[in-house]
Amino acid sequence: MTKPAYWKRMGLMAAVFLVLALVPLSGVPSYQFYILERGLQNLLVVLSLVILLGYTGQLSLGQAGLVAVGAYTYGILCVNYGLSPWLGLLAAPLMAGLVGVILGFPSFKLTGPFLVVNTIAFAEIVRILILNNEKLTGGPFGLNRIPTIVSGLRLYYFMLVVAWLAAVGTLRLSRSHIGLAFKAIREDEVAAESMGVHVRNYKLLAFVISAVLAGLSGVFFANLAGYLNPDSFTFNESSTYLLMVVLGGMSNVTGGILSSLAVTSLPEVLRFMARSRMVVYSLILLLLLRYTKVLQVENLRRWMRRLRAAPPQQGPAAGPGQAGDVAASSATAGRDKVTG
Amino acid sequence: MSLLTTSRLTKRFGGIVAVNEVDFNVGAGEICGLIGPNGSGKTTLVNVITGIYKPTAGGVSFEGQPIHGRAPHEICALGVGRTFQNIRLLLTLSVFDNVRLGAHIHTRAKLHDVLFQTGKLRREEKEFAERIDAVLEFTGLRPLRNEVARNLPYGRQKIVEIARALMARPKLLLLDEPAAGLNSSEKGQLRTLLQKIRETGVAIVLIEHEMAMVEALSNRVFVLNYGKKISQGTFAEIQRDAAVIEAYLGTGGAHA
Amino acid sequence: MGLHAVLQILIQGLNMGLIYALAALGISLIWNATGLFNFAQGDLLTMGGFVMLSTFAHLALPYPLAFLLTFAIMGIIGYLLSQGYFYPMFSQGLHPDIIIIGTVALTVLIQNGILLFWGPSPQRFSTPLGDNPVHLGKLIVMPYYLWNIAIVVLLVALLQVFFKKSMLGIAMRAVAQRPVTALLMGVRVSRLVALTFLLATGLAAIAGILIAPIIPLIPEMGSLVSLKAFAAVLIGGLGSFAGALLAGVIVGIAEVVFATLVVSTYKDVFIFVILILFLLIRPRGIFSANISEKV
Numbered sequence: 001m002t003k004p005a006y007w008k009r010m011g012l013m014a015a016v017f018l019v020l021a022l023v024p025l026s027g028v029p030s031y032q033f034y035i036l037e038r039g040l041q042n043l044l045v046v047l048s049l050v051i052l053l054g055y056t057g058q059l060s061l062g063q064a065g066l067v068a069v070g071a072y073t074y075g076i077l078c079v080n081y082g083l084s085p086w087l088g089l090l091a092a093p094l095m096a097g098l099v100g101v102i103l104g105f106p107s108f109k110l111t112g113p114f115l116v117v118n119t120i121a122f123a124e125i126v127r128i129l130i131l132n133n134e135k136l137t138g139g140p141f142g143l144n145r146i147p148t149i150v151s152g153l154r155l156y157y158f159m160l161v162v163a164w165l166a167a168v169g170t171l172r173l174s175r176s177h178i179g180l181a182f183k184a185i186r187e188d189e190v191a192a193e194s195m196g197v198h199v200r201n202y203k204l205l206a207f208v209i210s211a212v213l214a215g216l217s218g219v220f221f222a223n224l225a226g227y228l229n230p231d232s233f234t235f236n237e238s239s240t241y242l243l244m245v246v247l248g249g250m251s252n253v254t255g256g257i258l259s260s261l262a263v264t265s266l267p268e269v270l271r272f273m274a275r276s277r278m279v280v281y282s283l284i285l286l287l288l289l290r291y292t293k294v295l296q297v298e299n300l301r302r303w304m305r306r307l308r309a310a311p312p313q314q315g316p317a318a319g320p321g322q323a324g325d326v327a328a329s330s331a332t333a334g335r336d337k338v339t340g
Numbered sequence: 341m342s343l344l345t346t347s348r349l350t351k352r353f354g355g356i357v358a359v360n361e362v363d364f365n366v367g368a369g370e371i372c373g374l375i376g377p378n379g380s381g382k383t384t385l386v387n388v389i390t391g392i393y394k395p396t397a398g399g400v401s402f403e404g405q406p407i408h409g410r411a412p413h414e415i416c417a418l419g420v421g422r423t424f425q426n427i428r429l430l431l432t433l434s435v436f437d438n439v440r441l442g443a444h445i446h447t448r449a450k451l452h453d454v455l456f457q458t459g460k461l462r463r464e465e466k467e468f469a470e471r472i473d474a475v476l477e478f479t480g481l482r483p484l485r486n487e488v489a490r491n492l493p494y495g496r497q498k499i500v501e502i503a504r505a506l507m508a509r510p511k512l513l514l515l516d517e518p519a520a521g522l523n524s525s526e527k528g529q530l531r532t533l534l535q536k537i538r539e540t541g542v543a544i545v546l547i548e549h550e551m552a553m554v555e556a557l558s559n560r561v562f563v564l565n566y567g568k569k570i571s572q573g574t575f576a577e578i579q580r581d582a583a584v585i586e587a588y589l590g591t592g593g594a595h596a
Numbered sequence: 597m598g599l600h601a602v603l604q605i606l607i608q609g610l611n612m613g614l615i616y617a618l619a620a621l622g623i624s625l626i627w628n629a630t631g632l633f634n635f636a637q638g639d640l641l642t643m644g645g646f647v648m649l650s651t652f653a654h655l656a657l658p659y660p661l662a663f664l665l666t667f668a669i670m671g672i673i674g675y676l677l678s679q680g681y682f683y684p685m686f687s688q689g690l691h692p693d694i695i696i697i698g699t700v701a702l703t704v705l706i707q708n709g710i711l712l713f714w715g716p717s718p719q720r721f722s723t724p725l726g727d728n729p730v731h732l733g734k735l736i737v738m739p740y741y742l743w744n745i746a747i748v749v750l751l752v753a754l755l756q757v758f759f760k761k762s763m764l765g766i767a768m769r770a771v772a773q774r775p776v777t778a779l780l781m782g783v784r785v786s787r788l789v790a791l792t793f794l795l796a797t798g799l800a801a802i803a804g805i806l807i808a809p810i811i812p813l814i815p816e817m818g819s820l821v822s823l824k825a826f827a828a829v830l831i832g833g834l835g836s837f838a839g840a841l842l843a844g845v846i847v848g849i850a851e852v853v854f855a856t857l858v859v860s861t862y863k864d865v866f867i868f869v870i871l872i873l874f875l876l877i878r879p880r881g882i883f884s885a886n887i888s889e890k891v
Contacts, residue, residue, distance in 0.1 A: 002434075002436075002486060057693065059693050059696060059697070061700065106872070106875060106876050109875075109876065109879075110875060110879075112633070112692055112693065112696065113633030113635075113696060113826075114830070114875055114879060116633075116635070116696060117823070117826045117830070117871070117875065118872060118875050120819075120823060120826075121823060121827075121868040121871050121872055122868075122872070124820075124823060124864065124865075124868055125865050125868050125869070128861075128862065128864055128865050129865070131861075132861045132862065169455050172454055172455060172457060173454055173455070176449070176454040176461070177440070177443075177444060177447045177449065177454075178451060178454055180433075180437060180440060180441055180444070181441075181444060183430060183432075183433065184430055184441055187430045187431070187432070188428045188430065190392060190412075190428065191424065191428035191429075191430075192441075193392075193411070193412040193413050193416075194390055194392065194412045194413075194416060194422060194424075194428075195413075195416060195441050195442055195444055195445075195504065195505075195508070196413045196416040196417055196442075196444045196445035196508060197413055197441075197444055198411075198413045199413070205451075209451075234816070234819070235819040236704075236707070236816065236819070239700055239701075239703060239704045240704070242697065242700055243701065243704060246697055246701075276708075276712055278704055278705075278708040279705060279708045279709055279712060281704075282701045282702070282704040282705035282708065283705060285697075285701040286681070286698060286701045286702065286705065289685070289694055289695075289697060289698045289701065290681060290684070290685060290698070292690065292694065
């Protein structure tokens with residue numbers, strides 16, 4: 001990323017956060033406001049996926065499990081052990097990071113559906129463990145009366161600041177040699193390894209960073225809800241996070257911010273959509289994925305040229321690497337593809 | 341004094357012996373051609389040397405130290421660079437970023453440096469930027485610095501791969517068919533570039549089908565066929581070798 | 597523990613195992629034909645159950661008619677999913693992760709669609725054999741267990757014949773093994789893939805119909821069933837039909853045995869841990885990926 005591109009993105013992000021900072025002054029009713037706060041909380045998980053999936057190409061459907069670890073660590077330390085919420089805020093992401101090491105450990109060996117299944121299984125194990133250890137976690141009855149770090153409007157601004165720092169950190173990561181190593185792993189593991197990237201360790205790093213962010217999100221969840229129940233951390237939630245990050249453009253930080261706010265808070269604004277919002281969102285995502293080639297910027301430009309020029313241009317040129325690597329799965333009898 | 345040596349290096353895939361007890365060596369500062377008909381095991385040999393495959397038998401040593409069985413990123417850090425037959429660039433990123441990846445092994449900054457944008461990170465990135473520009477200048481890619489790799493013509497992409505490999509300051513560079521797909525002016529530029537690289541003291545292993553280029557550049561040539569080394573020597577010597585002729589042309593006179 | 601108690605457990609485990617096996621078989625079929633891992637298989641199963649709910653319980657159609665109608669409806673949905681969605685994406689050469697995300701989005705769509713259409717309350721219906729326990733000597737068995745076993749055995753026999761004897765079945769196996777050759781032999785790959793989806797979705801639907809008497813249907817159940825079916829597919833070997841069936845049964849029985857002998861609350865964890873161990877140690881499963889393996 002060049003310097004001007006970096007600052008442009010920072011500027012865009014700053015604009016969004018500025019708007020968010022000003023929202024409380026406009027007198028938004030408290031329920032709507034709560035939803036906005038939830039959007040901010042989800043934003044941290046979306047950032048975790050931007051790093052893990054967007055940059056490093058590791059598809060995880062287990063983020064809800066990591067959020068749960070963060071939320072329950074915070075809750076348990078505060079409620080069961082009476083520790084200060086600030087300590088909980090510190091300890092919870094670290095705990096989630098630790099679990100992230102375990103989750104990420106098999107990643108050097110697993111790809112595609114195998115990796116995904118591994119993450120789903122892990123998240124389920126976490127959820128079931130939480131469910132069945134009533135003495136520690138309250139089990140199905142949940143964990144109650146969780147204290148907040150700060151209260152009221154100050155919580156919102158606190159979350160805003162933390163989210164801002166996380167977003168800036170993610171952008172800085174993207175621009176750095178670490179981000180470059182991540183992207184190299186995503187695009188071509190063999191090339192990355194041959195260029196000196198210790199792929200195994202970097203994949204683990206990506207998992208740990210994303211786990212810490214998810215754990216932090218869990219702390220905020222606990223703060224906002226005041227009450228925890230294992231039903232809030234299921235495969236459903238993990239799928240929703242994935243939906244958000246893909247709708248936001250997978251490796252796009254600002255896009256992720258906007259989509260997490262939109263997916264979380266929009267239906268409350270458009271009341272009619274409330275019950276069917278997930279149906280609508282998943283349909284939108286399905287369509288986006290189906291027509292992802294059409295929507296790629298170069299293809300759009302080509303179409304524009306076609307429409308404008310009188311004699312039609314040549315058909316889609318197959319540039320090198322257009323379609324990316326198709327997995328080794330044998331049954332590819334599809335139409336012709338690319339050179340190279 | 342040999343920089344890289346393989347001794348009876350063998351690689352089997354199931355029943356197929358792709359590399360068959362190959363003894364190969366490259367000296368410091370020389371250009372070694374590696375030729376042979378398609379499928380003779382040249383790329384596989386390079387893949388074993390660079391750690392992508394583990395050898396079934398035999399060994400590889402670099403600067404006197406055994407490197408067989410080590411991971412590719414370790415071998416890269418020791419000073420072995422390479423390019424790929426099918427270009428393996430990060431096509432969605434710029435030329436600058438692609439070349440920057442080559443410097444990964446030299447990067448000292450850590451995660452906290454990145455997150456807090458410390459002075460250490462800034463200084464290092466500035467230094468790398470200067471080095472990248474120097475490498476781009478050296479390879480003639482300077483004007484394409486910020487272009488997205490995907491938009492480059494094929495010939496330019498191949499040079500970007502070489503630039504990326506050079507960024508790691510290798511002692512040995514393994515080039516897998518760098519001239520394939522290049523037009524004649526590009527081939528001339530490539531030849532000049534490889535000579536320049538040799539002058540900097542970097543040894544090169546050149547896998548090629550372009551015999552003119554192999555002849556012009558190589559100090560020595562190794563010839564493989566069906567995974568076995570069938571000849572070695574100067575280009576003139578192997579050119580006259582009956583085994584080499586047979587490998588490329590088959591036993592004479594049987595068909596029209 | 598008496599013999600009849602053991603048999604009781606085995607019959608229970610066999611039942612769930614056969615249901616997992618059907619779902620696993622569907623996943624294997626799709627994988628063999630396209631290399632796609634269908635994460636929505638469990639939700640298609642759930643949807644099959646709910647469609648049967650509508651045809652059998654709500655519309656009060658006779659069981660066989662409702663059964664076939666459900667199979668047909670779900671089969672058509674599978675066919676359309678393939679032709680309209682998955683095959684085009686697959687032949688565009690998209691990164692496989694994108695398509696996986698597509699199946700996940702499909703999961704969300706189906707789960708929430710079911711929620712929207714049928715509501716959140718658990719639903720149940722039974723088989724024509726009713727709900728009165730059957731006495732076989734000292735064994736007391738719920739009649740739907742017997743019904744399920746009979747149906748699946750019949751189904752597997754039919755599939756065997758289909759794959760070995762019918763042109764279509766042979767063609768499907770050909771596509772799975774050698775798509776290019778199949779293409780050259782005049783086989784329309786896209787249509788065969790669509791038919792594979794049809795079959796896989798139909799099998800999922802049947803599994804959904806069979807599960808309803810045992811476990812009440814709720815919109816979210818797809819995820820859990822999917823996971824167990826994945827476990828079965830991976831344990832049995834990703835290309836192998838026989839492996840999927842066998843491993844499905846193993847998972848079902850192992851689950852029940854663990855629940856009875858150790859502790860029932862962690863039976864799922866037990867299966868998932870085994871799944872993870874297989875992923876790490878033997879990802880190719882018990883049978884290696886032998887695509888030509890017959891059902």
